[in-house]
Amino acid sequence: MSGLRHQDKVALITAATDGIGYAIAERLGKEGAKVVISSRKQKNVDAAVNNLRQQGIEVMGLVCHVGKKEHREALIQETVAKYGGIDILVSNAAVNPVYGPMLKVTTEEAWDKIFDINVKASFFLVKSAMPYMKNRKGASVILVSSIGGFTPDKSLGAYSTSKTAMFGLVKNLAVECAEFGVRVNGLAPGLIKTRFSKQLWDGRESEAVGFSIPLGRIGLPEDCGAVVSFLASDDAAFVVGENIVAAGGQLSRL
Structure with a gap:
């Protein structure tokens, strides 16, 4: 950890x-940032803030369904009102409301939900925030995003497709936002030990080899926090439009 490199951000x-x-919030906060966190449920927000x-x-902490x-x-406006x-x-x-072969399990409703949350919401969040970030x-x-956007899992087809779209969103936003002095990059985690991915790793924590992870372990959320801290820092001042994979060596290419 490089001290307070996000002091007062x-x-x-x-x-x-x-x-x-x-x-990510913990890492940025420990490095000096004032953090605003959000989630859909007030009780979860309160616990994390504490x-x-x-x-x-x-x-x-604020409740936000993206x-x-x-x-x-409201998330953007309350952040700006508090911190300027x-x-x-x-x-x-x-989100990923379906699991299984894409052609078999993906309904139109599920497809819309996945793309609304995973792609559309990200774009409009950036669009709303940009006036308060530029310059x-x-x-x-x-x-x-996810390594699934590079290397799809046949049980996560629609989710993986949405994450591939995120790579393109990063590339396009990076060009436009650079004009405002704002760098845009992406993080593509591999298999990370979280509640969201529990269906993939639960009971198989020692089977990193089975997941083709050369480093020999499943990733931790802290691994992702470290990458985001780097991307947000002056150490990455010339890194723009990149989708950085944090996956312990799992193959990743389009």
Whole structure:
């Protein structure tokens, strides 16, 4: 950890009450950022805020369903009202309501839900935040996707497709936002030990080889927090439009 390299920055992270999002908020907060976390349930927000404050992190928590325009707008406006602007935006929310062969299990309703949350909400969150990020020194956006966007799992077809779309969203936003001095990059985690991915790893924690992870272990949320901290820092000042894979060596290419 490189000290307080995010001192006095304002970091907004969606879906940040557990798993990868929480680890990102914790890491940025420990490095000096004022963090704003959000999730759909008030009790989860309250618990995460309490845990972060016990570590000496300045944090505000808000309820936000990113699929709802009014929630996204309120999240941005309340953050700006409290802190005056946004330096780091991390879009981490994602859903996967179906599991199994894509052609067999994916309904139109499920497809719409996946793309509304995983792709559409990320774009409109960035669009709403940009007026409060542009021309702020070192401002940075990180969109969290998945290695599944590179190497699909046949049981996660629609989800994987949405994450491939996220790679393109990063590339396009990076070009436009660079004009405002805002860097946009993506994080593509591999198999990370979280509640969201529990169906994949539960009971198989020691089977990293079976998941083709050369490093020999399943990833931890903290591994993702470290990458986001780097991408949001001045150490990554010339990194723009990249989708960084954190997957312990799993193959990743389109």
